[in-house]
Amino acid sequence: MRVLGLMSGTSADGVDAVLVELSGAADHPHWTLLRSASLDYPTSLRQRILAVGQGEATTASSLLDLSEAITKIQAAAAHQCDPEGQAELVGCHGQTLWHRPPESSETGERLHGTSWQMLQGPLLAQLLNRPVIFDFRAADLALGGQGAPLVPKADAALLGRTNGWRALLNLGGIANLTLIPPGTGPDRLQPVRGWDCGPANSLIDLAMEQFSQGKQSCDQGGRLAAEGHCDEALILRWLAEPYFQLSPPKSxxxxxxxxxxxxxxxxxxxGQAIAHQIATLTAFSAAVVAQDLHKLSDQNHPLPIELLVAGGGSKNHTLMRELNRRCRGLRLRRSDELKLPSQSREAMVFALLAWWHHLGFPGNAPAITGAQHEAVLGVRVNPA
Known part of the structure; x- marks a missing residue:
């Protein structure tokens, strides 16, 4: 089956689209990436998304306008990637505005998590004239899970296994890790693991936007960070904050x-120079990942033999150098080397999740999200 995957991440910089052919076993599919495309959000739309996502007050009418604009950009990216309309099915993540993991109230009551991925699913199905699967997090959240990350189980299916534990790191707005058990040996029966480590590009991008008065949305290639020196004492203090001390599942x-x-x-x-501040934020993003990997040893968990890196942050050379420096003993390389394009990887995940929905195959993993049990993810809507 040919499936179109659409992904717009927490960086809110635009939509990645892929056309993938999927066949074979659900848990270890044969896949071919036929085409990919990326479409940037207009600057004004990105600013609106970030403002609403940061809690800026707005009207119900403005939210409806925003959801329609996001949906139409998703449709435009889909047409750009698949102009002939080859896909039989579309999987779309939508645009995350807010994510609240499960938590305990002041009275000790356990509250379910909730997450808002803005999208008008029926409108997208109508614009593309194809069935759309969306709202992928809701079922896992209803089962008491985190609703995220959803990519680790799909990562394992797309990448397969090797002789030892394999780690895949996605550097989007947030850094998330996938740990894939080896194909042989006693650990082959262990579950796939995964969690959100903390910030990857989110703080760096916001800082660059602020320092440049909106003229730059990111530190292109990590050039400014490379000119500065990071504050190691400050990074150590930040690493002691509550979120970084949590054990998975966490999002x-x-x-x-x-x-x-x-x-x-x-x-x-x-009081520090801007280059030093960007260097510290960049090193901090690498340090949160390294700390989580080092904690595996404390848990008597084997360290991965390699760390594959995907996402926009893999193009930040300073961030990659910091990861290399802090994740000692790991072979670090971009996921592109395994023919899983860094830029397209998450869109491919949502194509796969849509295909799994079509097959009735569960898309979540309780060992990752903490849900009560596995479930088929997503809601299907057909064109009217």
Missing amino acids: TGRELFGRADLTRRLQDMQ
């Missing part, structure tokens, strides 16, 4: 690592 987003969090960290660095 997060801009609600925790957004503008308010950046403001606090910039106050900690007040």
Whole structure:
């Protein structure tokens, strides 16, 4: 089956689209990436998404306008990737505005998590004239899970296994890790693991936007960070914060690592040169990943033999150098080397999740999200 996958991440920089052919066993499919495309959000739309996602007050009418604009950009990316309409099915993540993991109330009552991926599913199905699977997190959240990350189980299916534990790191707005058990030996029966480590590009991008007065949305290639020196003492203090001490399952987003969090960290660095501040934020993103990997040894968990890196942050050379420096003993390389394009990987995941929905195959993993049991993910809507 040919499936179109659409992904717009927490960086809110645009939509990645892929056309994938999938066949064979659900848990170990044969896949071919036929085509990919990326479509940037217009600057004004990105600013609206980030403002609403950071809690800026708005009207119901404005939210409806925003959801329609997001949906139409998703449709435009789909047409750009698949102009002939080859796909039989579309999997679309939507645009995350807010994510709240399960938590306990002041009275001790356990509250279910909730997550908002803005999209008008029926409108997208109508614009593309094909069935759309969307709202992938809701079922896992209803089962008491985190609703995220959803990519680890799909990563394992797409990448397959090797002789030892394999780690895949996605550097989007948030850094998330997947740990895939080996194909042989006693650990082959272990479950796939995965969790959100903390910020990857979110704080760096917001800082660059603030320092450049909106002229730059990211530190292109990590050039500014390369000119500065990071504050190691400050990074060590930040690593002691509550989220980084949590054990998986755990998930997060801009609600925790957004503008308010950046403001606090910039106050900690007040008086330092801008290049030093960007260097510290970049090194911090690498340090949260390294700390989580080092904790595996404390849990008597074998360390992975390699770390594959995907996502926009893999193009930040300074961030990659920091990962290399801090994740000692790991072979670090981009996922592109295994023919899993860094930029397209998450869109491919949502194509696979849509195909799994079509097959009735569960898309979540309780060992990762903490849900009560496995479930088929997503809601299907057909064109009218």
